[in-house]
Amino acid sequence: MTIIAVRTYDVRFPTSRELDGSDAMNPDPDYSAAYVVLVDEDLREGHGFTFTIGRGNEVARAAIDTLAPMVVGRDVTDLGEFARRLTHDSQIRWLGPEKGVMHLAAAALINAAWDLAARRAGKPLWRFLVDLSPAQVVDMVDWRYLSDALTPGEAIDLLDAARPGISDRLDLLGQNGYPAYTTTPGWLGYDDEKLVRLARQAVGDGFAQIKLKVGADLSDDVRRMKLARQAVGDDVRIAVDANQRWDVSAAIEWVSALAPYRPWWIEEPTSPDDILAHAAIRQAVRPLGVRVATGEHVQNRIIFKQLLQASAVDVVQIDACRVAGVNENIAILLLAAKFGVPVCPHAGGVGLCELVQHLSMFDYVAVSGSVDDRTIEYVDHLHEHFEDPVVVTKGAYQVPTAPGFSSRMKESSLTRYSYPNGPAWH
Amino acid sequence: MTIIAVRTYDVRFPTSRELDGSDAMNPDPDYSAAYVVLVDEDLREGHGFTFTIGRGNEVARAAIDTLAPMVVGRDVTDLGEFARRLTHDSQIRWLGPEKGVMHLAAAALINAAWDLAARRAGKPLWRFLVDLSPAQVVDMVDWRYLSDALTPGEAIDLLDAARPGISDRLDLLGQNGYPAYTTTPGWLGYDDEKLVRLARQAVGDGFAQIKLKVGADLSDDVRRMKLARQAVGDDVRIAVDANQRWDVSAAIEWVSALAPYRPWWIEEPTSPDDILAHAAIRQAVRPLGVRVATGEHVQNRIIFKQLLQASAVDVVQIDACRVAGVNENIAILLLAAKFGVPVCPHAGGVGLCELVQHLSMFDYVAVSGSVDDRTIEYVDHLHEHFEDPVVVTKGAYQVPTAPGFSSRMKESSLTRYSYPNGPAWH
Numbered sequence: 001m002t003i004i005a006v007r008t009y010d011v012r013f014p015t016s017r018e019l020d021g022s023d024a025m026n027p028d029p030d031y032s033a034a035y036v037v038l039v040d041e042d043l044r045e046g047h048g049f050t051f052t053i054g055r056g057n058e059v060a061r062a063a064i065d066t067l068a069p070m071v072v073g074r075d076v077t078d079l080g081e082f083a084r085r086l087t088h089d090s091q092i093r094w095l096g097p098e099k100g101v102m103h104l105a106a107a108a109l110i111n112a113a114w115d116l117a118a119r120r121a122g123k124p125l126w127r128f129l130v131d132l133s134p135a136q137v138v139d140m141v142d143w144r145y146l147s148d149a150l151t152p153g154e155a156i157d158l159l160d161a162a163r164p165g166i167s168d169r170l171d172l173l174g175q176n177g178y179p180a181y182t183t184t185p186g187w188l189g190y191d192d193e194k195l196v197r198l199a200r201q202a203v204g205d206g207f208a209q210i211k212l213k214v215g216a217d218l219s220d221d222v223r224r225m226k227l228a229r230q231a232v233g234d235d236v237r238i239a240v241d242a243n244q245r246w247d248v249s250a251a252i253e254w255v256s257a258l259a260p261y262r263p264w265w266i267e268e269p270t271s272p273d274d275i276l277a278h279a280a281i282r283q284a285v286r287p288l289g290v291r292v293a294t295g296e297h298v299q300n301r302i303i304f305k306q307l308l309q310a311s312a313v314d315v316v317q318i319d320a321c322r323v324a325g326v327n328e329n330i331a332i333l334l335l336a337a338k339f340g341v342p343v344c345p346h347a348g349g350v351g352l353c354e355l356v357q358h359l360s361m362f363d364y365v366a367v368s369g370s371v372d373d374r375t376i377e378y379v380d381h382l383h384e385h386f387e388d389p390v391v392v393t394k395g396a397y398q399v400p401t402a403p404g405f406s407s408r409m410k411e412s413s414l415t416r417y418s419y420p421n422g423p424a425w426h
Numbered sequence: 427m428t429i430i431a432v433r434t435y436d437v438r439f440p441t442s443r444e445l446d447g448s449d450a451m452n453p454d455p456d457y458s459a460a461y462v463v464l465v466d467e468d469l470r471e472g473h474g475f476t477f478t479i480g481r482g483n484e485v486a487r488a489a490i491d492t493l494a495p496m497v498v499g500r501d502v503t504d505l506g507e508f509a510r511r512l513t514h515d516s517q518i519r520w521l522g523p524e525k526g527v528m529h530l531a532a533a534a535l536i537n538a539a540w541d542l543a544a545r546r547a548g549k550p551l552w553r554f555l556v557d558l559s560p561a562q563v564v565d566m567v568d569w570r571y572l573s574d575a576l577t578p579g580e581a582i583d584l585l586d587a588a589r590p591g592i593s594d595r596l597d598l599l600g601q602n603g604y605p606a607y608t609t610t611p612g613w614l615g616y617d618d619e620k621l622v623r624l625a626r627q628a629v630g631d632g633f634a635q636i637k638l639k640v641g642a643d644l645s646d647d648v649r650r651m652k653l654a655r656q657a658v659g660d661d662v663r664i665a666v667d668a669n670q671r672w673d674v675s676a677a678i679e680w681v682s683a684l685a686p687y688r689p690w691w692i693e694e695p696t697s698p699d700d701i702l703a704h705a706a707i708r709q710a711v712r713p714l715g716v717r718v719a720t721g722e723h724v725q726n727r728i729i730f731k732q733l734l735q736a737s738a739v740d741v742v743q744i745d746a747c748r749v750a751g752v753n754e755n756i757a758i759l760l761l762a763a764k765f766g767v768p769v770c771p772h773a774g775g776v777g778l779c780e781l782v783q784h785l786s787m788f789d790y791v792a793v794s795g796s797v798d799d800r801t802i803e804y805v806d807h808l809h810e811h812f813e814d815p816v817v818v819t820k821g822a823y824q825v826p827t828a829p830g831f832s833s834r835m836k837e838s839s840l841t842r843y844s845y846p847n848g849p850a851w852h
Contacts, residue, residue, distance in 0.1 A: 054520075055517040091480035091482060
C-alpha cells in the first residue's frame with residue numbers, strides 16, 4: 001500500500017448565509033474541509049479531511065501539503081507507524097506538539113489512509129476495526145504519555161474482556177443502529193418559533209435527545225430552555241452547549257439558572273484546555289443533576305487522559321478530525337473504557353457524522369460493549385455532498401455497509417465549493 | 427498607529443549541520459523564524475517573529491499571512507484590543523483555540539506591534555512596559571479563563587505593591603544586569619571533551635548556572651552529569667532538560683539516578699500538556715532536592731494557570747513567541763507573581779534571547795520585584811544576525827537601551843538565510 005500521490009483541496013460551504021451552526025462563540029461559521037486524497041500504486045484512493053469553520057482553512061491545507069513528503073513514496077500498510085511518523089517529525093512537532101493546525105493536518109492524512117485500508121479490505125471502517133485483534137488495535141496507539149493512566153497490557157485485557165459479546169452486539173447493532181441526538185433545533189441564530197417547531201419535529205422523528213446552544217444571554221437562554229422543555233416533554237433529554245464561553249463562576253451561575261428545566265449535560269462550559277476548571281464545574285453542578293461534557297476542541301489524548309484522571313467529565317466527546325485521526329481516537333476510546341465514562345462523539349459540521357459513526361460502532365461492538373448513555377450527535381446538514389451519507393432513522397444511525405470511512409465527498413461538490421474559485425463563491 | 431503593509435519572510439539557519447541545539451527530541455534542528463514586518467502610515471516599521479526549528483516554518487508564515495487582513499488598514503494603538511482581535515476571530519479560533527500554528531503566528535504579529543509602539547515611544551520595550559500604569563498593564567491581558575486563579579483587581583493590587591521599589595530596582599538593574607545561565611555546553615550531540623571544555627569556560631565566563639540536555643540514554647546522562655559536576659564544582663547550578671522525553675515513571679527513575687550530582691531543576695520531564703503528570707513528578711523529586719521546570723512548549727496562559735494551581739512546577743519558563751506575544755506573557759508573569767513562583771525564560775533558538783530579556787527586566791522592575799532564583803537562558807548562537815544583539819557579560823544580560831524589542835534582524839541576514847531561495851540554502 002504505497003502512496004504515489006497526494007491531492008489537497010480547500011472546500012468551503014457558505015453556511016453563514018443561513019446562520020446554520022451559529023453558537024455563542026461561532027456566530028457565522030462557513031463549514032469547510034481541508035480535504036486530501038491519497039492514491040496508491042494501484043490507483044486506488046483514500047479520502048480524508050479535517051473540518052474547519054472557514055477562515056484559516058487554507059492554513060490547514062498548507063499543513064497537509066507540508067506533511068505530504070512524509071507520505072508520498074511510502075508504504076502505509078502499518079497504520080500505527082504511519083500515524084506516529086506524521087505526529088512525531090522532530091522539526092514539525094515544534095509547531096505543536098500534537099495540537100493545532102499540524103495535528104488537524106495529520107488527522108486528515110491518517111483518516112485518508114484508514115479509508116484506503118478499509119476499502120482495500122472491502123469493509124466499512126467500523127467493521128475493519130472490529131476485525132483487528134486486540135494486539136493489532138493496541139499497536140495502533142501512540143502510548144507515549146499514557147502509562148500513568150493506561151498501559152498496553154491493560155488495554156489488551158480490556159479488549160479481550162469485550163470479545164465474548166461481539167457476535168451478539170453485531171446483531172443488535174444491525175437491528176437497532178446506534179442512538180443519535182440532534183442539534184438541528186438549537187442553533188443560537190434561530191428564533192423561538194423555529195426552535196419550538198424543530199424541537200417538536202425532532203421528537204416526532206424519534207430522537208430521545210436534543211441539544212440547545214447557550215451562553216450569549218442568560219435570560220434568552222432560560223426562555224429558550226423553558227420553551228424547548230415544553231415542546232419536547234419530560235422524557236426527552238435536552239443537552240446544552242456553551243461552546244467555551246464561560247469562566248468557572250459564570251458556568252456555575254448559568255447552569256444553576258437553567259437547572260429547573262433539567263439540562264442533561266452542559267457541554268464545553270469553559271476552555272477545552274482547562275482540566276481543573278472542568279473538575280470544579282462538575283463538582284458544583286452534579287448536585288443539580290447536570291453532567292459535564294467536553295471534547296470537540298480537546299487537542300489530544302493527553303488532555304482527555306487528564307480530564308478522566310481528574311474526574312472532570314461525565315461524557316467524553318471525541319471528534320474525528322481534531323486529534324490524530326482514527327489512531328488517537330482508539331487511544332481515547334480505550335481511556336474512556338478504562339475510566340467507565342461514556343463516549344458521545346461530536347458531529348455535525350461537514351462530514352463529521354459520516355466519520356464518527358464508525359468510531360462509535362467500533363466502540364460498542366469491541367471496546368466499551370455498551371450503548372448506555374451513549375449517543376452520537378446528528379445535524380441534518382451537508383450530507384448530500386457525500387457519496388455514502390449517513391442514514392439516521394427513528395433517532396438512530398443505521399449501520400454503514402459500503403467499504404471505507406464514508407469520507408468521500410462527491411466530485412461535483414469538491415468542484416462547486418472549492419475556495420475561492422468554485423462557482424459557489426463567485 | 428495605522429498599519430498600511432505587512433511583509434512576511436521564511437528565514438532558516440542550517441544549524442543542523444553542526445548539531446547545535448540537539449537534544450533528546452530534536453536531534454537536528456534548523457533554527458528558523460517566520461518573520462513579519464508591520465509598516466505604519468509614517469513608514470515606521472515594527473519587526474516580530476515566531477521561532478520554529480525548520481520544517482513547517484512555511485506553515486507558520488502562511489498563518490501570519492492569513493491573519494494579515496485583520497491588521498492592514500487597522501489602528502493598533504490599543505495593543506490589548508489588537509492582541510484579543512488576533513486570537514479570537516470566530517472562524518480562526520476553530521484551528522486552536524489559542525494554540526499551535528495560529529497562536530505562533532499571532533505571537534509574531536503582536537510582538538511586531540509592540541516593537542513598533544516602543545520605537546515610536548523612543549524606549550526599549552522593557553522600559554516602555556515599566557512606564558505603563560498598573561491599569562494599562564492589566565488592560566493588555568485577555569482575562570478570559572483566568573478568574574478562578576487571578577482577577578484584574580488582584581493584578582492591580584499586585585502591581586501597585588511593586589511600585590514603591592521601582593526606582594531602586596532600575597538602579598540595580600543598570601548596575602548588575604539580569605542573571606543569565608548558559609545551555610551552550612550541554613547539547614546532546616556534543617562529545618564529552620567538548621562538554622567539559624565548554625562547562626569550564628562557562629564558569630570562567632561568570633555563569634552561576636549551566637544546563638545539560640538529557641533523556642536519550644540513562645548511562646550516558648549519568649556519565650555526562652558527573653563530568654559536568656566535576657568540571658564546574660559544587661557551587662554552580664546544573665539544570666537538566668529532557669525535552670518532553672518521558673512518561674511519569676521514567677521521569678522519576680531518571681531524575682533519581684541523576685540526583686547524586688544535584689541537578690538544580692529537571693526541565694520538560696514530560697508532555698507540556700500534562701499538568702497532572704508534572705504534579706506527580708514534582709511530588710516525587712522534591713525530596714531529592716530537584717525542582718520541576720516547564721514552559722517553552724506550554725501553549726497558553728490557561729495551561730500555565732493550571733500548572734500553578736496544581737503546584738506542578740517550581741519554575742515557570744515563558745517563551746517570547748509561543749504564547750500570544752507580550753500580552754499573554756504579561757498574563758503569565760502576573761499569574762506567576764500571584765503564586766510566588768519564579769519565572770526563568772526559555773531562550774536560545776534564534777532571537778529568543780533578544781526578546782525575553784525585555785520581559786524578565788519588566789518582571790523584575792515592575793511585577794515580581796525580585797531576581798532571586800531567576801535567570802534567563804542564554805545560548806551563544808546567531809546573535810550576529812540582529813541589529814541590537816544581547817550583551818551578556820559576567821553571567822548577566824546587560825540592559826538594552828535602543829528603542830524597540832531588539833527583534834530586528836539585519837537585512838543582509840533576512841536575504842542570505844531566506845528559505846528556500848537564499849544563498850545559504852543553495
